[in-house]
Amino acid sequence: MATSAAKLLPKEEYILPGTRSCAACGLMLTYRHALKALNPGKTIVAVPASCMTVLHGVYPVTPVKTICINNPFGATGAAASGIAAGLKALGHDDYTVLAFAGDGGTYDIGIQALSGALERGTNFLYICYDNEGYMNTGTQRSSASPAGAITSTTPVLSKLQHKKNMIGIIEAHRIPYIATASPSFPLDLFDKVKTARDTLGSRYMEIHAPCPPGWGFPNKDLIKMGKLAVDSGIHVLFEIKEGFFQLTSRSLNLAEKGKRKPVADYVKGQTRFKKINQQQVEALQDFVDKRWNEFLERHQKNS
Amino acid sequence: MSDVRIITANTAAALAAKLCRVQVISAYPITPQTPVTEELAELVETKQLNAEYLTVESEHSAMASVIAASQVGARVFTASSANGLLYMHEMLHWAAGSRTPVVMACVNRGVGAPWTILNDQQDSISQRDTGWIQLYCGNSQEVIDSIIQAYRIAEQLNIPVMVCYDGFILSHTTTPVDIPPQELVDQYLPPRPPVFGIAEYSAMNVNPLILSDPRPDPDGNMAPGYMDIRYRLQQDLIAGLDIIEKADKEFSKLFGRTCGGLVWNYKMKDATHAMVSFGSLASECTLAADLLRQKGLKVGVIGVRSYRPFPKAGLLNELKRVETVTVLEKDVSYGYEGALAMDLKSALYDSGHHPKFSSYVVGLGGRDVLPKTLADETYKAITGEISHAWIDIKSQ
Amino acid sequence: MKKEKSSNVIIKAVSKPFKGEAGKTGDWRSQTPVIDQEKCSQKESCLLCWMYCPDGVISREFPLEIDLEFCKGCGICAQECPRKAITMIDGREAPVE
Numbered sequence: 001m002a003t004s005a006a007k008l009l010p011k012e013e014y015i016l017p018g019t020r021s022c023a024a025c026g027l028m029l030t031y032r033h034a035l036k037a038l039n040p041g042k043t044i045v046a047v048p049a050s051c052m053t054v055l056h057g058v059y060p061v062t063p064v065k066t067i068c069i070n071n072p073f074g075a076t077g078a079a080a081s082g083i084a085a086g087l088k089a090l091g092h093d094d095y096t097v098l099a100f101a102g103d104g105g106t107y108d109i110g111i112q113a114l115s116g117a118l119e120r121g122t123n124f125l126y127i128c129y130d131n132e133g134y135m136n137t138g139t140q141r142s143s144a145s146p147a148g149a150i151t152s153t154t155p156v157l158s159k160l161q162h163k164k165n166m167i168g169i170i171e172a173h174r175i176p177y178i179a180t181a182s183p184s185f186p187l188d189l190f191d192k193v194k195t196a197r198d199t200l201g202s203r204y205m206e207i208h209a210p211c212p213p214g215w216g217f218p219n220k221d222l223i224k225m226g227k228l229a230v231d232s233g234i235h236v237l238f239e240i241k242e243g244f245f246q247l248t249s250r251s252l253n254l255a256e257k258g259k260r261k262p263v264a265d266y267v268k269g270q271t272r273f274k275k276i277n278q279q280q281v282e283a284l285q286d287f288v289d290k291r292w293n294e295f296l297e298r299h300q301k302n303s
Numbered sequence: 304m305s306d307v308r309i310i311t312a313n314t315a316a317a318l319a320a321k322l323c324r325v326q327v328i329s330a331y332p333i334t335p336q337t338p339v340t341e342e343l344a345e346l347v348e349t350k351q352l353n354a355e356y357l358t359v360e361s362e363h364s365a366m367a368s369v370i371a372a373s374q375v376g377a378r379v380f381t382a383s384s385a386n387g388l389l390y391m392h393e394m395l396h397w398a399a400g401s402r403t404p405v406v407m408a409c410v411n412r413g414v415g416a417p418w419t420i421l422n423d424q425q426d427s428i429s430q431r432d433t434g435w436i437q438l439y440c441g442n443s444q445e446v447i448d449s450i451i452q453a454y455r456i457a458e459q460l461n462i463p464v465m466v467c468y469d470g471f472i473l474s475h476t477t478t479p480v481d482i483p484p485q486e487l488v489d490q491y492l493p494p495r496p497p498v499f500g501i502a503e504y505s506a507m508n509v510n511p512l513i514l515s516d517p518r519p520d521p522d523g524n525m526a527p528g529y530m531d532i533r534y535r536l537q538q539d540l541i542a543g544l545d546i547i548e549k550a551d552k553e554f555s556k557l558f559g560r561t562c563g564g565l566v567w568n569y570k571m572k573d574a575t576h577a578m579v580s581f582g583s584l585a586s587e588c589t590l591a592a593d594l595l596r597q598k599g600l601k602v603g604v605i606g607v608r609s610y611r612p613f614p615k616a617g618l619l620n621e622l623k624r625v626e627t628v629t630v631l632e633k634d635v636s637y638g639y640e641g642a643l644a645m646d647l648k649s650a651l652y653d654s655g656h657h658p659k660f661s662s663y664v665v666g667l668g669g670r671d672v673l674p675k676t677l678a679d680e681t682y683k684a685i686t687g688e689i690s691h692a693w694i695d696i697k698s699q
Numbered sequence: 700m701k702k703e704k705s706s707n708v709i710i711k712a713v714s715k716p717f718k719g720e721a722g723k724t725g726d727w728r729s730q731t732p733v734i735d736q737e738k739c740s741q742k743e744s745c746l747l748c749w750m751y752c753p754d755g756v757i758s759r760e761f762p763l764e765i766d767l768e769f770c771k772g773c774g775i776c777a778q779e780c781p782r783k784a785i786t787m788i789d790g791r792e793a794p795v796e
Contacts, residue, residue, distance in 0.1 A: 005743075005744060005746075006745070006746035006747060006749065006750040007743040007744065007746055009750065011759050013755045015754075015755060016716060016717065016718040016719070016720070017718060017719070017724070017754055017755060017756050017766060017768075017769035018718055018719035018720055018721055018722060018723065018724045018768075018769045019720060019721055019724070019754065020720065020721040021753070021754075022771075023727060023753075023754075023771035023772060023773040024753060024771075024773035024774075024775055025753050026753075028753035028754060029751065029752075029753040032753065032755055040506070041504050041506070042504055044375070044501075046371065053511065053512055054512070056508050056511055056714075057508065057511060057512075057714060057720035057721070058511065058512050058513065058514060058518065058714075058720070058721075059508075059511045059512065059513040059514070059518065059526060059712045059713075059714050060518060060519075060520040060526035060712070060713075060714050060715065061518075061520065061521060061714050061715065061716075061717045061720045062506075062507070062508035062511065062714040062715065062716050062717075062720060063716065063717070063718070063720040063721075064506070064508065064716060065506045065716045066506055067500065067501070067504075067505070067506060067507055067509075068507070068508045068509065068511075069371060069374055069509045069510070070508070070509060070510040070511055071367065071371070071397075071510075072367070072393050072394065072397055074363065075363065075364070075367035075394065075397075077364070078359060078361075078363070078364030078365075078367035078368045078371070079367050079368065079370070079371040080371070081329075081357055081359070081364070081368045081371070082327065082329065082357070082367065082368030082369060082370065082371030082372040082373075082374075082379075083371045083372065083374070083375055085327045085329070085355035085357055085368065085372050085377070086326070086327055086355075086371065086372030086373070086374070086375035086376060086377035086379075087375055087501075088355055089326035089327050089354065089355045089372070089377045090326070090375065090376050090377060090497075090501075092375070092501065092502075112360060112361060112363075112364070113360070113361070113363070113364045113367065115360065116359055116360030116361070116364055119360070120357065120358070120359075183753075186750050186751070218774075219773040219774055219775070220773060220774030220775055220777065220778040220787075221778065222751075222753070222773070222775050223751050223775060223778070223779055224778065400711075401711060402710050402711040461710060461711075499713075500713075506715070506716045507713050507714060507715060507716075508713065508714035508715075509711075509712075509713050510711070510712055510713075511712060511714050513712050520715065520717075521715065521717040526709065527709050527712075531709075532709070532710070532711065532712055535708065535709070535710050536710075539710065
């Protein structure tokens with residue numbers, strides 16, 4: 001049953017206020033609702049060097065009421081494998097092993113360890129919070145950054161390549177559960193994390209996490225920007241259960257009766273796209289259209 | 304009743320891990336370490352060993368996964384060599400900083416480029432400053448015995464231990480090895496105690512960002528800063544000298560043989576000249592010492608078993624009466640000298656006893672080292688000028 | 700099996716949970732949210748401000764309260780409130796009623 005209203009979300013908070021995260025952090029909102037869907041008392045989170053490290057606080061205090069194990073940047077998938085193996089060897093079968101890494105730690109430096117963990121069928125949930133760049137080190141380009149975006153390592157020409165098709169790579173591992181989500185749609189996010197929690201084997205989720213200081217938009221527009229990403233098809237909400245693809249939530253509505261907004265509407269509110277030209281906008285629109293049509297075709301085949 | 308088998312050091316290492324009842328094994332293949340991981344895989348698949356076995360996709364992941372498994376309380380094992388060990392480098396630091404009692408076998412091999420699969424000790428020596436304990440083995444018996452001792456040492460100190468033995472020379476050469484009985488190993492090595500927090504489901508953040516200076520905890524008590532935590536690692540490594548020695552003594556009480564504690568010696572009682580080395584090269588030096596004794600020189604050998612922590616007091620004690628010291632080793636700190644030579648020289652400087660000191664780099668990338676060569680070069684060092692050189696260079 | 704020996708010597712860095720890890724983050728604010736309780740629906744069917752607050756500093760009980768000790772002043776609640784019951788006013792302090 002889909003969670004239909006905010007009041008149905010668990011009351012308990014697992015992140016104590018007064019964190020080190022920026023105001024209006026998309027990751028914070030993501031993690032807040034993801035933890036509600038898990039059982040944080042019986043969850044061990046593997047975290048690489050990232051904004052998650054900052055969120056989890058400076059020794060000897062943490063704001064997060066769960067067990068978190070920090071790891072070097074490229075080690076998340078392997079560390080989660082080790083945690084799962086260690087718990088199994090010790091007979092602790094009641095823990096959920098959660099890996100929680102950014103796009104740099106997933107698409108780039110962590111892809112090898114992640115692929116290994118998925119290929120071995122490690123019993124864990126991997127959540128990639130995608131803020132489309134190395135935000136913690138100062139907004140450098142990652143392979144998840146969108147084409148046309150100015151980053152601190154594409155400062156003049158903007159990024160020339162489109163975002164890597166990470167979901168395609170993950171899908172090639174034939175794992176039982178893959179989903180995308182957005183903190184602008186917390187109910188959908190909550191339901192998917194819950195489904196992922198209760199699925200056995202390797203599970204992967206990718207959550208689009210808008211970053212106001214990194215992308216250059218006002219704090220108050222966090223939710224709006226996340227919604228605009230979905231409405232324009234920049235980010236698409238779906239689930240792939242045992243290879244069975246289905247659009248969900250707002251993306252499903254768009255497929256059924258809505259009309260996608262142009263990506264021009266999405267890029268104009270963000271200073272990272274301040275140098276994007278008409279040709280680049282068209283290329284981005286084309287990229288988004290093709291991907292959307294592929295998703296739509298898969299969805300319609302299954303419905 | 305003893306169980307003596309004719310086996311390689313690699314088989315000895317795999318059997319040691321089994322006898323220690325390791326719970327998680329994670330490894331990636333590299334010559335000459337591969338037989339260790341293959342034999343353990345078979346032991347796990349045939350249920351002779353009840354452990355989780357992770358066939359990871361890299362050495363970085365092998366070390367990352369055993370650290371994590373150790374952090375939740377499992378007894379863990381891995382093995383590597385050469386470039387594989389170098390690929391673990393980041394995680395080796397992490398293992399020591401996390402204070403995880405990981406035990407690994409390092410099957411010593413020269414590092415590329417260019418590629419060599421043959422033996423020297425450049426790989427483990429290059430990991431010297433990672434905060435690990437390093438034990439070097441002179442033969443296959445010491446490999447099985449040292450791995451068993453390593454778990455006791457590691458779990459007592461919460462410091463990882465690397466048991467190093469020479470590729471091919473030991474790893475692929477069969478010799479008689481006395482296999483310790485399981486009951487005695489169980490007696491020597493009780494199960495690892497549970498780590499704090501996992502059984503209690505206690506919320507915590509392990510290895511977070513830390514400030515340089517102390518910061519108060521919620522109760523107002525000052526918690527240490529980065530340097531204070533790192534100082535504790537250094538202090539515990541130094542305290543480890545005693546623990547390593549005791550672990551070997553306790554072992555000898557139960558099993559009737561010793562690995563030599565921190566440093567072992569050969570004919571040092573009346574020696575005026577010392578050859579100092581580690582690993583199987585130190586064993587080979589005993590043959591060279593015998594050759595030199597035939598020439599009437601009172602030569603003895605000191606084998607360094609514990610390279611980190613460095614057994615300064617033990618070495619100085621062995622060297623207090625000698626007139627010459629000749630260090631022979633299969634590694635080099637490029638741009639200077641061999642690592643052991645540098646460490647020993649600095650120890651002697653502090654002691655005020657300054658014997659004539661020569662050092663040689665030998666046998667890199669599997670270049671054969673004959674006892675006669677070692678004897679000849681040591682003879683020159685004793686009777687001639689002080690020398691710091693590479694032995695047996697064949698083409699300039 | 701014996702438990703790991705408890706000792707006063709800290710050998711590794713392990714944090715415990717506590718409120719205000721980064722201090723009173725309310726100090727970060729340059730704008731402060733003010734709720735008009737009369738405009739607020741006060742209905743469980745809404746709770747959008749509670750749901751969308753990244754820092755979870757809005758109470759779930761009515762009348763809604765914002766923990767100004769920790770509210771970073773991002774303004775999401777004001778932006779997302781369907782009844783425009785929350786306004787952001789300049790400064791770190793809520794007006795005294």
